Amino acid sequence: MQAVTLGPAGTYSHRAARAVADGVSFRESVTAIVEAVADGEAERGVVPIENSIEGSVSESLDALAESDVAVVREVVTPIRHGLLAQSEEFSVVASHSQALAQCRDYLEREYPDVDQEAVASTARGVERAREDPSVAGIGHPATAEPEGEGRTLRVLAEDIQDQSSNATRFLVVAPESERSDGGGKTSVVVYPGTNYPGLLLELLEAFADRDINLTRIESRPSGNRLGDYLFHVDFEAGLYEPRTEAALADVEELAANGWVKVLGSYDTQHVVE
Numbered sequence: 039m040q041a042v043t044l045g046p047a048g049t050y051s052h053r054a055a056r057a058v059a060d061g062v063s064f065r066e067s068v069t070a071i072v073e074a075v076a077d078g079e080a081e082r083g084v085v086p087i088e089n090s091i092e093g094s095v096s097e098s099l100d101a102l103a104e105s106d107v108a109v110v111r112e113v114v115t116p117i118r119h120g121l122l123a124q125s126e127e128f129s130v131v132a133s134h135s136q137a138l139a140q141c142r143d144y145l146e147r148e149y150p151d152v153d154q155e156a157v158a159s160t161a162r163g164v165e166r167a168r169e170d171p172s173v174a175g176i177g178h179p180a181t182a183e184p185e186g187e188g189r190t191l192r193v194l195a196e197d198i199q200d201q202s203s204n205a206t207r208f209l210v211v212a213p214e215s216e217r218s219d220g221g222g223k224t225s226v227v228v229y230p231g232t233n234y235p236g237l238l239l240e241l242l243e244a245f246a247d248r249d250i251n252l253t254r255i256e257s258r259p260s261g262n263r264l265g266d267y268l269f270h271v272d273f274e275a276g277l278y279e280p281r282t283e284a285a286l287a288d289v290e291e292l293a294a295n296g297w298v299k300v301l302g303s304y305d306t307q308h309v310v311e
């Protein structure tokens with residue numbers, strides 16, 4: 039199985055993708071990854087969806103809501119950041135915005151005068167540090183060694199994330215035709231297309247009445263107008279279960295003026311390294 043994920047080589051997404059695919063190639067954004075799967079260019083895509091410190095990756099949520107793909111697995115992996123540079127003498131830290139945010143307190147405490155630069159991925163920041171002595175990157179410590187040509191960086195500090203138990207959840211996306219009914223979890227996106235007192239309560243009751251545990255609910259702007267939202271809902275039940283069918287029938291009814299996108303059922307895989 040071939041997968042596309044966020045590049046270049048050495049990103050945390052790459053580490054997650056390696057656990058589910060034999061071959062991995064790269065794109066520059068999560069939107070491009072989801073599009074590659076939707077357009078049939080790739081069999082699988084691996085995108086970060088949520089981090090235990092920084093919360094949701096909104097670009098991934100929006101790409102899932104906008105494209106016709108299925109979710110076939112989730113991968114949860116610990117994120118332990120290192121600070122990598124040619125020497126202690128740097129004036130810029132370059133990394134993915136999520137990684138910079140996960141290390142906010144550390145950077146403010148240890149390097150208050152250093153500028154922060156958001157780049158497309160942690161590996162892209164490490165690449166910048168390899169080329170430029172005034173730049174440090176934040177990334178997996180193993181990326182201090184280049185995969186091919188290039189300078190080996192010093193690992194100036196390890197475990198610099200603001201909470202020791204930092205973890206990111208990735209979703210594995212597949213073509214829509216591979217959507218599965220089997221699995222312990224299911225993801226749906228609901229656009230009610232209406233707004234009245236108690237709407238959200240009714241949405242939640244559809245699951246509560248069937249004793250289905252929600253693991254996440256996240257609202258995102260629909261993009262149509264201010265105050266108009268769609269909801270990403272993840273829950274602990276499979277589409278094959280009658281209680282899920284009953285809950286989703288209620289959800290379809292309350293979204294009669296909008297739409298419900300069922301992304302599919304899947305299981306969780308924990309990847310330690």
Ligand SMILES: O=C(O)C(=O)C[C@]1(C(=O)O)C=C[C@@H](O)C=C1
Pocket residue numbers: 044048049050051052086089095117134136137158159160161206
């Ligand atoms: O830049 C990377 O290494 C990525 O794979 C992206 C990403 C993210 O978007 O959250 C993945 C895991 C970490 O939380 C930090 C960055």
